[in-house]
Amino acid sequence: MPSLSLRFDSSDRPLIHVEGKPGIPLQPSFQMHPPNVVPRFAEDFLVDTGATGCWVEEDLIASWHLMKNIPMLTRSGLKPIVGGYAYPLSLRFQEPRQQDSWYHPSWPVGTVPAGHFGGIARGLIGMDLLRNGVLHYDGPNGTCHLSWP
């Protein structure tokens, strides 16, 4: 299985380098309209088995003006409410000087305010995505490996 060896922040939380773009279904629209470039970011994200979903600081994608097609609905009394929006992003996990990368062509990612992660990271990878792989965290030896089929 391909795998990546992850880094850690100062609190021993695993970090992964993520290249994000609009999801594959959205990319032709960017290619067809000036400046005819698919926007991207490349930032460190936290890997968090305690979060159910994936999140990104909103300033990273605000200028992309993605449509709000995926409201995050939550149960509240009799009527569900919209707690935020997720956006379909293509995500590639890749670590410096490592060969493998894990690519997701279109994954729902919610937004949090800019600076939410205090500069340590710019987003978070949660269980909805991690459950498709194998995460091996070895605290005593200070290693964390992410593998996928």
Added chain:
Amino acid sequence: MESDRHQVTLAVDPNLQENIDAFCTQLDALISTHLGMYVIFANARLVKVCDSLESAMSVGYAQFGTESFLVQRVEPLRSHIDFQATCQV
């Protein structure tokens, strides 16, 4: 966010709200038949059931372009947006 003890209600585009209402009305039935799939709603009607978000977004953009449409995964609604407050630095 497991955080979201102070949940905010966002203003929603009326067309999108119509699709949300239609989705919620049909959610129980969809769960019994299409759990884990992705659905597209437009003009307050179920348009298509897809097996991935990528497929649903492709169909949605192909059929509706920049017009309002809704994509949702068929699953029970959560009682809160699930996010670890401990992840905040």
